[in-house]
Amino acid sequence: MRVLVQRSVNSSVSVAGEITGKINKGLVLFVGFTLDDSENEINYLVNKILNLRIFDDENGIMNKSILDVSGEILSVSQFTLYADTKKGNRPSYCKALSSIKAIKLYKIFNEKLGEYVHVETGVFGAEMMVNIKNDGPVTIMLEKEKNHD
Secondary structure, three states, rough: OOOOOOEEEEEEEEEEEEEEEOOOOOOEEEEEEEEOOOHHHHHHHHHHHHHOEEEEEEOOOEOOOOOOOOOEEEEEEHHHHEEEEEEEEOOOOOOOHHHHHHHHHHHHHHHHHHHOOEEOOOOOOOOOOOOEEEEEEEEEEEEOOOOOO
């Protein structure tokens, strides 16, 4: 499981010209799943995201979490996080989890985050337009692999 985290001033996602999710201060998450991902990876990354200290404190030091700043989350599914570009110029996505399995994990992931912060989403599998006003910019890749704690 991979999650690309971007600190945001405000962001939105739309499908066919209609906004499906919109946040003010918070995090934009691009979320991808790979083969054999489970709730173990989800639990690890939800905890990491909620406690990641990437918001400025009163001294301008990144020392506060999304919980500390009462931020919101815009979660966008993105299988392309598992693009393999080692051979040729056309990415392979064979390491990305099938959409039938991934949508279940994506829903669980958003529900778990939603227990602590307000979560907005795009539409799983749809062509989406994402408008991000990145704050900083701050962009961090998080990953939970099976063989690491």
